[in-house]
Amino acid sequence: MKNWKKNKDNRYINLFEKLYDVYGPQKWWPADTPFEVVIGAILVQNTSWKNVERSIKRLKPYLSHPKKLAQLPEETLAQLIRSSGFYRVKAKRISAFLRWFQQYDYEFDRVKKDGEKLRNELLEINGIGNETADVILLYVFHVPVFIADRYARTIFQRFGIHVPPTYEEFRKQVEFHFPKDAILLNEFHALLVTHGKTYCKKKPICEKCPIQNICQRRFTS
DNA sequence: GTCCCGAGTA
DNA sequence: TACTCTGGAC
Numbered sequence: 001m002k003n004w005k006k007n008k009d010n011r012y013i014n015l016f017e018k019l020y021d022v023y024g025p026q027k028w029w030p031a032d033t034p035f036e037v038v039i040g041a042i043l044v045q046n047t048s049w050k051n052v053e054r055s056i057k058r059l060k061p062y063l064s065h066p067k068k069l070a071q072l073p074e075e076t077l078a079q080l081i082r083s084s085g086f087y088r089v090k091a092k093r094i095s096a097f098l099r100w101f102q103q104y105d106y107e108f109d110r111v112k113k114d115g116e117k118l119r120n121e122l123l124e125i126n127g128i129g130n131e132t133a134d135v136i137l138l139y140v141f142h143v144p145v146f147i148a149d150r151y152a153r154t155i156f157q158r159f160g161i162h163v164p165p166t167y168e169e170f171r172k173q174v175e176f177h178f179p180k181d182a183i184l185l186n187e188f189h190a191l192l193v194t195h196g197k198t199y200c201k202k203k204p205i206c207e208k209c210p211i212q213n214i215c216q217r218r219f220t221s
Numbered sequence: 222g223t224c225c226c227g228a229g230t231a
Numbered sequence: 232t233a234c235t236c237t238g239g240a241c
Contacts, residue, residue, distance in 0.1 A: 040226095041226085042227095044226055044227090045226080045228065046224095046225065046227045046228085046236090046237095047226085047227085047237085047238080048224080048225040048226085048238095048239075048240070049226070050225085050239080050240070051225080051238065051239055051240080052226095054239095082238070083238060084237085084238075084239095085225085085236080085237035085238040085239075086227090086235090086237050086238085087236090087237065088236075088237085089229085089235090089236055089237085090236090090237090126228090126229080127228065127229080128228085129227060129228045129229085130227090130228090131226075131227065131228090132227075132228085135226085147226085149226055150226070150227085151226065152226095189226085192226090193226050197225090197226080201224085201225095202223090202224070203224090222241100223240105223241085224239105224240090224241085225238105225239095225240090227236105229234105229235085229236095230233105230234085230235085231232100231233095231234090
């Protein structure tokens with residue numbers, strides 16, 4: 001962080017440091033194995049993490065053996081992940097990922113590709129969109145990408161930073177102004193999610209917000 | 222009834 | 232742009 005350029009907007013790194021001071025290291029992604037990261041990322045789509053945790057527990061026996069999960073009938077898989085909601089579509093999405101994963105013998109180490117190429121390959125899998133692809137890139141392959149999710153969008157907008165309308169533009173903007181470091185980007189996303197869940201929710205709790213003193217929103221109602 | 226770490230379809 | 236997929240916490 002020493003040779004940081006001068007034409008960067010330092011509000012991003014400042015926000016990161018403030019959040020880090022408040023919440024501390026987050027130890028993300030909450031999963032025992034890289035494969036579990038992928039399953040969690042699919043299951044949590046538009047769903048609360050609490051509901052995903054039960055599905056993860058029921059899937060545990062399969063999570064260290066992706067091949068066994070691939071052998072399960074999709075209907076059985078769907079029942080196991082019922083608590084995560086959208087369980088039929090999500091079962092299809094997990095199956096689609098497993099079909100892709102099979103060509104690498106279910107081993108992430110065999111996926112040797114640069115970040116951009118891998119992103120495009122992941123995006124071709126049905127059910128892996130921008131956010132899920134970036135979660136996999138960052139938390140499985142340690143590719144330095146910013147996860148431009150809804151929490152980040154909401155927090156930045158309220159904070160006073162202009163946010164481009166599309167996912168990709170938003171991602172690239174943050175990646176320009178923030179260090180391209182997988183460890184810091186890992187922590188940044190985790191901190192934004194924690195902050196988003198706790199205070200900067202759809203209906204924000206600004207009165208109790210620990211960073212209200214540096215946030216623009218306190219002036220705008 | 223509202224909200225939750227989205228993505229596909231038309 | 233709107234609709235669909237879905238359970239569970241609150």
